[in-house]
Amino acid sequence: MDQFVIRSKRKRPADGGTSHMPSEAGKLPLDPVGVSIVPNNPAEMNMSGSPYLYKGLDLTFPTVKASSLRWRKICRDNLDLDYTLLLPREVADDLVRVFEEEVDYFTGDLAKIQIFGRWHDIPRKQATYGDPGLTYTYSGIKTPSRPWPPALEAVRDLVCKVTHQRYNFVLVNRYKDGNDKMGEHKDDERELDPKTPIASVSLGQPRDFYFRHQDARPPKKLNIDKVQLQLQHGSLLLMNPPTNRYWYHALPPRKSAPGVRINLTFRKIMQNH
Numbered sequence: 001m002d003q004f005v006i007r008s009k010r011k012r013p014a015d016g017g018t019s020h021m022p023s024e025a026g027k028l029p030l031d032p033v034g035v036s037i038v039p040n041n042p043a044e045m046n047m048s049g050s051p052y053l054y055k056g057l058d059l060t061f062p063t064v065k066a067s068s069l070r071w072r073k074i075c076r077d078n079l080d081l082d083y084t085l086l087l088p089r090e091v092a093d094d095l096v097r098v099f100e101e102e103v104d105y106f107t108g109d110l111a112k113i114q115i116f117g118r119w120h121d122i123p124r125k126q127a128t129y130g131d132p133g134l135t136y137t138y139s140g141i142k143t144p145s146r147p148w149p150p151a152l153e154a155v156r157d158l159v160c161k162v163t164h165q166r167y168n169f170v171l172v173n174r175y176k177d178g179n180d181k182m183g184e185h186k187d188d189e190r191e192l193d194p195k196t197p198i199a200s201v202s203l204g205q206p207r208d209f210y211f212r213h214q215d216a217r218p219p220k221k222l223n224i225d226k227v228q229l230q231l232q233h234g235s236l237l238l239m240n241p242p243t244n245r246y247w248y249h250a251l252p253p254r255k256s257a258p259g260v261r262i263n264l265t266f267r268k269i270m271q272n273h
């Protein structure tokens with residue numbers, strides 16, 4: 001399988017990263033049982049591709065050997081995840097900077113969610129982009145597919161290439177610090193193609209993320225262990241079917257994680273649902 005990376009020619013700042021980037025970002029992550037994910041080795045990559053220049057950011061999509069992405073598989077009862085470090089640190093830093101300038105987050109009614117019939121402010125910021133004419137409805141809000149900003153589209157293209165999927169929509173979540181969070185939910189809305197994994201790219205502050213089986217929740221409360229991992233700066237997590245039919249996922253608050261985090265979940269919305 002051919003795989004692709006984005007290469008940045010931007011010089012790194014003297015301190016090795018943007019100021020809001022935590023010093024932990026870029027370290028080898030440990031999975032729940034303590035196995036290291038090895039970062040991609042640029043020396044193994046067969047660099048050939050056309051440069052994509054965007055505001056001084058060189059997003060190049062070279063072909064790389066299949067072995068250059070080190071995937072970790074996590075499987076449990078009806079849970080199927082793949083996790084890799086997708087983006088070199090410098091590229092991930094650049095993307096945070098670009099998205100901080102350019103993502104246009106919702107305000108007003110689109111910045112609220114309905115829980116058990118009551119409206120609440122979303123404890124983070126959200127934005128959606130996608131192919132023309134699509135909408136995505138969740139938690140009582142119907143979000144539009146605004147035209148892809150170029151850097152977001154570039155990441156979409158990269159994710160499509162490494163997964164061999166055709167993503168047409170993205171939900172962007174911005175967590176300003178460890179107080180911002182996402183509660184337990186499934187991505188199982190009827191407009192989502194049930195055969196396509198949800199592809200989640202994480203940028204910025206590493207944050208804990210967990211999965212809980214539906215039967216471990218009330219009323220059954222079965223003794224099924226949670227699956228927990230820490231999503232690293234530049235990582236890609238695939239939630240493969242049927243994970244979202246059986247498992248809830250959440251990003252809990254973490255006082256120990258003070259930095260900004262941006263998460264992109266690429267989805268395939270069906271046109272005629």
Ligand SMILES: O=C(O)CCC(=O)C(=O)O
Pocket residue numbers: 171173182187200209231249250251263265
């Ligand atoms: O920010 C995250 O990693 C969580 C995103 C998520 O759960 C979702 O978009 O459904």
